[in-house]
Amino acid sequence: MDNLSNDKTNTETHRMEGKCPFGGDRIGGAQGSPPTLExxxxxxxxxxxxxxxxxxADPLGPDFDYAAEFNKIDLAELKRDIKAFLTTSVAWWPSDYGNYGxxxxxxxxxxxxxxxxxxxxGGAGTGMQRFAPISSWWDNGNTDKSRRLLQPIKHKYGNALSWADLMxxxxxxxxxxxxxxxxGFGGGRLDAWEADNATYWGPEVLDMEKTDDVSKMTARDKRWRGQNGDPDYDLENPLAASHQALIYVNPEGSNGDGDPMGSARDIRITFTRMAMNDEETVALIAGGHAFGKSHGMTPSRDIGPPPEMAPMEAMxxxxxxxRGTGHGKDxxxxxxxxxxxxxxxRWDNSYLENLFRFEWKQTxxxxxxIQWTPEDPDAPKTPDAHVAGxxxxxxxxxTDIALKVDPEYRKVCEKFLADFDAFTQAFSKAWYKLTHRDMGPRHRYLGPEVxxxxxxxxxxxxxxRDYDLVGEAEIADLKARIRDTGLSVSDLAFTAFSAASTYRDSDKRGGANGGRLALEPQRSWAVNRxxxxxxxxLRGVMAAFNEGRGDGKRVSLADLIVLGGCVAVEQAAGEAGGELRVPFTPGRVDTTQDLTDIEMFxxxxxxxxxxxxxxxxxxxEIARGVSPxxxxxxxxxxxxxxxxxxxxLTAGLRALGANHDGSQTGIFTDRIGTLSTDFLQNLLSTELEWHKLDDAALTFALVDRETGxxxxxxxxxDLVFGSNAQLRSICDAYAGRDGEERFRHDFVRVWDKVMMLDRYDVKGHRRHAPMAA
Structure with missing residues (x-):
């Protein structure tokens, strides 16, 4: 062995005998060092x-139908079980006021x-509060106890009741x-089975175990631009919480400084990022703070680590x-x-009444x-949650005083003060929105209380939909009419993909259903020109087909846009020598501009x-260091x-010429409109090499090694599919001589998957629904 004597080698070998091979001094070792790749x-x-x-990761398997199982539950009985539990108290975590509500x-x-x-x-849709990092955020302190208290009810109803729905x-x-x-209440939330390692929650890295207070723990400087009160004051996208490890804002003020006006500015930004307007914001804060208490009997420096850092025996x-009992009054x-x-x-209006009736001093x-108490010594008192009398x-x-000092929030508060019924309705509707916002279309809601x-x-x-669906004969007719328009394969495919690709599974929004590609704001986006x-x-095709029909059948623009993509892909596959039928499921409807929230879209x-x-x-400016x-x-x-x-999907879209501007960037083929593997073959070719065209390395030229x-x-x-090892290995599987037919079939499957992403009107509640054949 180079540079080592045999004696030293034998000594090292002897020293390692009987030792654990996962030493903490190794990069990637098991004793706390970071993962090797990262x-x-x-x-x-x-x-x-x-x-x-x-x-x-899913113990329930691909065929588990949550909707079918959930609908077997007697919701009234389940609610009786929950309500009976709420007014009990257990010794290991007693309820405040004898009520877990x-x-x-x-x-x-x-x-x-x-x-x-x-x-x-984010949101409640997959029960992610059970997993890191959310489970261990400072703002979620002791929610682990709440879920553990609910465990007997969860076990009683089993997998027919997800944790997400139960919470x-x-x-x-x-x-x-x-x-x-x-x-109301809509079930249908499907539990996740592992921690979310993809969502970006902020740039800060904090040691939550070694902090003295919330303001020090929740660093804010890295996620904000500008100073509080400046015109350019705003949060980094896509973040919504004002601090790392918080849900909304620091309750002590913008920087833990006790400034109500600065807090109001933070509240408006964060609640807007969470899709709430001023009235909904006030309703949620005032409504939520009508109940319960806050807990601060022990300094945070004395509190043990969060669940993800707790010792094994904490389970x-x-x-x-x-301190003391560790719970209850402590x-x-x-x-x-x-x-x-x-x-x-008890639900009442005393929160707002007292907020405005009294002057409050900081203590x-x-x-x-930092918190606030009434200056008037004769102000009402509140009973202790655990000490009788x-x-x-x-x-x-x-954050409460902020509602009083901010002019716009104050107007809403005064409205609710004058009309308790309006406040009740506003909070009830805002709570429904809060807890259902990420569920997507109503087709996903389950149960009798939707x-x-x-x-x-x-x-x-x-x-x-108030008309009958088209059948096979009508679909064939429509395909012919689309071809007769003279629209290119490239344009048809691009338009269909543009409609469907707005979908995001995070909150089930977007997609081709509704035909919103033809409405504002989507029709004016530069990417959709x-x-x-x-x-x-396609509007012309729709009008000609629908006009004067006596059979009750109609086609929507939304369906025609998707069908046009099917026509394009089938033609492109035929040009490549492979006749393929692209699945098409009718039933999309066209919504209206009035039913489209431009700001939210x-x-x-x-x-x-x-x-x-x-x-x-x-x-x-928007990406702030994040690469394309x-x-x-x-x-x-x-x-x-x-x-x-x-x-x-990317290789196929390049073959179809589906760039937003019709440019040749990434179009590694002379056969645009042919569903070929040319993109993959030229990307991986050893006869070609890539040269940067700009200092920022955003564009590149593919040059012949011999001729230049x-x-x-x-x-x-484009280049990421060749430069990244995992993606390159996938490209290899399709770029060889035996990969073309597989590529065409797989492209059709993923194309249909994308077109159907938002079709919850026909999809069930299976997590791993198979792709269309």
Whole structure:
């Protein structure tokens, strides 16, 4: 052995005998050192995120039909079980005021409150509060106890009741037993089975075990631009919470500084990012704070680590409190101590009444956190949650005082003060939106308590179909009519993909159903300009087909856009020598501009879309260091594509010439409109080499090694399939001589998957539904 004597080698071998091979001094070792790949290659594209929460992680298997199982539950009996539990108390975690209701409202609120409109991620839809990092955020302190208290009910109903549905339903039941008439409940949330390793929650890396208070722990400087109060003051996209490890904002103020006006600005930004307007924001804060209490009897520095850092014998429970009993009157959550109202388990308007009736002075909790108490010593008191006969001063947080000092929030508060019924309805509807916002279309809602009101704009409503569906004969006729328009394969495919690819699985929004490609704001997006003449031509086909028919059958523009893509792919496959039939499922409807929330749909506008080789003009400012290929990966993830599907779909779209501007970037073929593997073959060719065309390495030229002739141009979204080892290995599987037929068949399957992503009117509640044949 080079540079080592045999004696030293023998000594080292002897020293290692009987030792654990996973030493903590090794990169990637098992004793706390970072994962090898992330430590060694921090800029590596993490393609593996596309395969999270897959079939291998799911103990219920691909055929488990959650809707069928959930619908077997007697919802009334389930609610009776939950409500009976809520008014009990157990010794290991006693309820405040003999009622777990406020605690469970907080659990449900924090499960849903992670939702953010920018990318649709977060929310209560998959029960992610059970997993890291959310399970161990400081703001979720002791929600682990809430879920553990619910475990007997979960076990009673088994897999027919997901944790995600149970948490939200328990929040509803809690509100009902305390006097709030809830707006409704829709089941249908499918549990995740592993931690989310893909969602970006912020740039901060914090040691949550070694912090003295919330303000120090929740660093904010890396996620904000500008100073609080400046015109350019805003959060980094796609984030919504004001601080790392919080759900909304720091209750002590913008920087833990106790400034109500600065807090109001934070509240408006964060709640807007969570898709709430001013009235909904006030309703949620004032309504939620009508119940329960905050806990701050123990300094945060004394509290043990969160669940993901707790010792094994804690069995998944964190935040051990060594003070006193560790619970009950000694409980610690956010460090603020006290109740907002004199009757913390009853729905009333006393929160707003007391907020405006009294002047409030700043003080400190026993844990040292900033809070507010009435200046008037004769103000009402609130009973202690655990000590019989003891009365305590009312409490407000800086975020509560913010509602009083901000002019716009104050107007809403005064409206609710004058009309308690209006407040009740506003909170009930805002709570329904909060807990259902990420569920997507109403087709996914299950159970007898689904609200029947139409026109809830945040649900992206679609009108009911009032005509019969076209059959095989009519579909064949429509295909012929589409071909007769003279529209190119490339234009038809691009338009169909543009309609369908707005879908994001995070909150089930977007997709081709509804025909919103023809409405604002989508029709005016720069990435969709190429679709305008295609949509108009297809309108003509629709009008001619629908006019004067006596058989009751009609076709929507939304269906025609997708069918046009089917025509294009079938023609492209035929040009490649492989006759293929692309599946088409009719039934899409056309919605209206009035049923389309322009502001909320603007959030679906892509900053970068690698499928169509599009990068927004403001990409650099918006992306702030995130590369186009990272955004491309994120787009594939939101569309629920696997790595092979991502690769095949991109290669096929390049063969079809589906760039947003009709350019030649990434079109590594002379046969545009032919469903070939030319993109893959030229990408991997050893006879060609790539040269940068700009210092930022955003565009490239493919040059013949021998002649120096420039053959093709490419973007980073093209070259990533050759530069990334995992994607390159997939390309190899299709680029060989035996890969072309497989490629065409696989492209048709993934094409149909994309066209059907939003069709919850025909899809069931199986997590791993097979792709269409």
């Amino acid at each position: 430590a060694w290659y921090p800029h590596r594209l993490r393609v593996e995120v596309l395969h999270q929460n897959g079939l291998a 406020p605690q469970m409202v907080r659990m449900a609120w924090h499960a849903a409150g992670t939702y953010r409109i920018a990318d649709g991620r 939200v339903l328990t929040g509803n039941c809690a509100l009902e037993i305390m006097g709030l008439p809830t707006y 998944g429970l964190g935040w051990h409190n060594p 409980t610690m959550t956010n460090g603020i101590e006290g109740s907002w109202t004199p009757d913390p388990t 400190k909790s026993p844990a040292g956190s 003891q009365m305590n001063p009312l409490m407000m947080m800086t 609200t029947i009101e139409d026109g809830l704009l945040w649900q992206d409503p679609l009108p009911e 190429r679709t305008l003449p295609v949509v108009e031509a 603007t959030w679906l506008k892509p900053v970068a879309d690698g499928f169509r080789n599009y990068v927004d003009e403001g990409f650099g 290929e990272e955004m491309f990966l994120d787009k594939a993830n939101l569309m629920k594509l696997t790595a092979p599907e991502w690769t095949v 002739e420039r053959r093709f141009t490419a973007s980073r979204n």
